[in-house]
Amino acid sequence: MIFLRYESFRSYLKLYPVTSALIALNIIYFIVIAVSGDPNSIVHAYKFGAFATNVEFDPYGTDEPWRYVTSIFMHSGIEHLLYNMFALLVFAPPLERLLNSVRYAFYYLLCGIAGNAMSAVVNVIEGDPNSHIGVGASGAIYGIYGAFLYISLFRKSQLDESSRKTVYTILIFGVIYSFLVPRVDLWAHVGGALAGFLLYRVFDRLKTRRRSA
Structure with missing residues (x-):
């Protein structure tokens, strides 16, 4: 199971510097906003950088494009933050x-940007x-x-059976959760997952071409 974390704190920071930095930035920014x-x-x-659109005046949030990025590091409450940081802590390192x-x-x-973009597009289509x-x-x-869905489907040898089942379970649970829980942005989740699937496909093909060159 590749999603089990056995590293010490110091080893984790050394092996996964970007994931560690992302977790730290999310926590720090949440504290700044909460204080x-x-x-x-x-x-x-909105004042601190939430992603914002308005169907009539700014349907795709392009008037202030930095919000596509700043909103990725913001959370609406401590439970929201902890849920996402746990997911990042466990699933991002591999x-x-x-x-x-x-x-x-x-x-x-x-x-993250793609998730916001998908949410904006659906909002426009629905005419909210x-x-x-x-x-x-x-x-x-x-x-x-x-990315792991792509690997589970097309590069099965890179994941053990338990890890593949974990990926499927998380995605199924995530869709159900997004439908049942109020204020959860289902389309941001769909946009992020779709972008991740397609981006990893691009990286995978580039890697294959280099090996065969």
């Missing part, structure tokens, strides 16, 4: 090793007149799940 106000307040979240740290950092950010505010690392984390 200065209510993280669950829409106005307060992917960081597979991609290498630099490539993985870009991969993570792109999946209300402004959309989104925060959380879930889109990026589902991008990690998307």
Whole structure:
């Protein structure tokens, strides 16, 4: 099972520097936001960089594009933060090793951005007149799940059976959870997972071409 973590704290930091940095940034930014106000307040979240769209005036959130990134490091409450950081702590390290740290950092950010973009697109399609505010690392984390889904389906030899079953279980549970729990952005999860699946496919093909060259 590749998702079991046996490393010491020091070894974890050394082996997975980007994942460690991402967890630290999420926690630090949450503390900054929580100390200065209510993280669950829409106005307060918007002030600190939440992803925001308005179907009439800014349907894709492009007026302030930095929100596509800043929102990935924000959370609406301590439970939201802990849930996502646990997922990052456990599931991200194997992917960081597979991609290498630099490539993985870009991969993570792109999946988070894609999650926000998918959420904005669906919001426009549905014609929701209300402004959309989104925060959380879930889109990026589902991008990690998307990569392992690709590996589970097309590179089975790289994952043991228990790890593959874990990937399927997490994704099924995640979809059900996204439907049942209010205020969970299902489409951000879908966008992140889809981006992760396709991005890993690109990386995998590039790696195959280098080996055969």
